[in-house]
Amino acid sequence: MRNLVVLGMAALMLAGCGGSNAMSGRRGPDEFAAARRAPLVVPPDFALVPPTPGAPRPQEADSSTQALQALFGGAAPRSTVERVTLGQAGTDRAAAGIRSSAGDPGTVVVDKGQVTRDIIAAPEGDGQDARAAVPGTPPR
Template identity: 60%
Template structure:
């Protein structure tokens, strides 16, 4: 009897779970065949660019490097108050000196890493199994 009750309970559970599934097709999703194609791009008939003449001087005036820097960093555009404050705090008044003026300065604090850093940078590529120490071991 217990077997019969457990089989009946299992079949009721299976039938109730199968009723949770959707019957038929779910048409709530987009139809992949109903996608419309867009017309290709066409050059307008009044296209006014003229190809350059052979041997003619370039029409773009100025240095391309300066143009790139102006495009990236805004050139001479007015800065906001917060941007100006940030640049002042970063030291734009001394930025014109650059790092090269500080390198040879005797007051510049440097850390001597001896030959260890040089050996690490000059180490050959590989898995390190054939590596040999070039500095004396103390």
């Protein structure tokens, strides 16, 4: 009896895999009924103006200037919040060439302490031979 039930269920599942949809009355899409559409047309660009006689050609400009303009787009307008924040930070009082003088040996800097000097003076390497030492405990 059990084999008969299993056989009947297998027959029902295989019947669902049939190629015709005579029971549902639906047909598949007709691939030959596709209609062709008109090609897209690019509208004319009315923003273009004719070149001025004697003016430099835009493609002959400095390539680095063109690259910077393409990447950053020139000076962007700042929002009110950004202007207020920069004003409170004191950007109007900063010297124009401050970044070039920050690395000068004569520039006075804040002393960061012995730990920072030890980190900077540490030998180069991959760190496999590194040892940690905690002050006040004997070394291992």
